[in-house]
Amino acid sequence: MRKGEKIALAIVIVSFVIGVCCYSQMPEKMATHWNSKGNVDDYGTRFEGLFFLPFLLVGLFLVFMAIPKVDPLKYNIEQFRKYYDNFIVLFFILLLFCYLWSILWNFGIETSPNIIIPTGIGLLFFYVGILLENAKRNWFIGIRTPWTLSSENVWNKTHKIGGKLFKIVGLIIILGVFFQKYVLFFILAPSLLTAGYLVVYSYYEYQKELSTHQE
Known part of the structure; x- marks a missing residue:
């Protein structure tokens, strides 16, 4: 497994760990969506609020790992694979950051x-x-x-x-x-x-x- 893949997988695992650790401390209904004005406009269950993103990361991880293997021009992807791997890592870090931000919001720390x-x-x-x-x-x-x-x-x-x-x-x-x-x-x-x-x-x-x- 490449370095970028390992980091992405680690982020997936960390997101699940965070969800499990925070589960008992979250309200029954969690804010899950915000409108363009920055106000909450939708709520979900505690499970949805804590585990939607980790499961999304699992799906994204599988898709991103599959692309270089199934593309008919996979040899071309290998020529810029470093940049592709870095994109995955950055994308996952940003999603994890948003996940942490949403948890903090539901803790009462609102940004x-x-x-x-x-x-x-x-x-x-x-x-x-x-x-x-x-x-x-x-x-x-x-x-x-x-x-x-x-x-x-x-x-x-x-x-x-x-x-x-x-x-x-x-x-x-x-x-x-x-x-x-x-x-x-x-x-x-x-x-x-x-x-x-x-x-x-x-x-x-x-x-x-x-x-x-x-x-």
């Missing part, structure tokens, strides 16, 4: 989710930018449009600019911490614009490549 969530998402986006810059063509990881998957050159160009854009988006999302009433806008607007732009960009680059070959 606005409009500080926690955009910071975590922003950091994740920034690292995804690094991952994209190093990703080789494959079927599961990266900007997978019909045109990036059909051309190595289009894949490389799209991921080069995509990596830069994702880093910028990550920083913009983190800025949302200072504008908490509009935090959802800071997350969705740049994310959707970037996704749309990269789809169009990959199509344009593919068409340009086709026209070059036809000349």
Whole structure:
């Protein structure tokens, strides 16, 4: 098992241990969801509040471990496997942090989710930018449009600019911490614009490549 896989598995185990240790101290109904204003808008049972995320981590762990094994272009994934493993570790750490934050909230130690969530998402986006810059063509990881998957050159160009854009988006999302009433806008607007732009960009680059070959 690779180092990143061991760390991810350790985080899964730690989450279950935390859930078991905190079970008797949690209220029967736990806050489990917060709206865009940072207010609780849904509650769940103690079991749901403490074990939904650990079981989610189990599922994610299995999926992330399977991807490099089942991808037809697995040899390409191995070329940037270090960045992929680091992404998994970062993602799991952020989820564990959110899990601990929700437990503390239910203990009465309340910190606005409009500080926690955009910071975590922003950091994740920034690292995804690094991952994209190093990703080789494959079927599961990266900007997978019909045109990036059909051309190595289009894949490389799209991921080069995509990596830069994702880093910028990550920083913009983190800025949302200072504008908490509009935090959802800071997350969705740049994310959707970037996704749309990269789809169009990959199509344009593919068409340009086709026209070059036809000349």
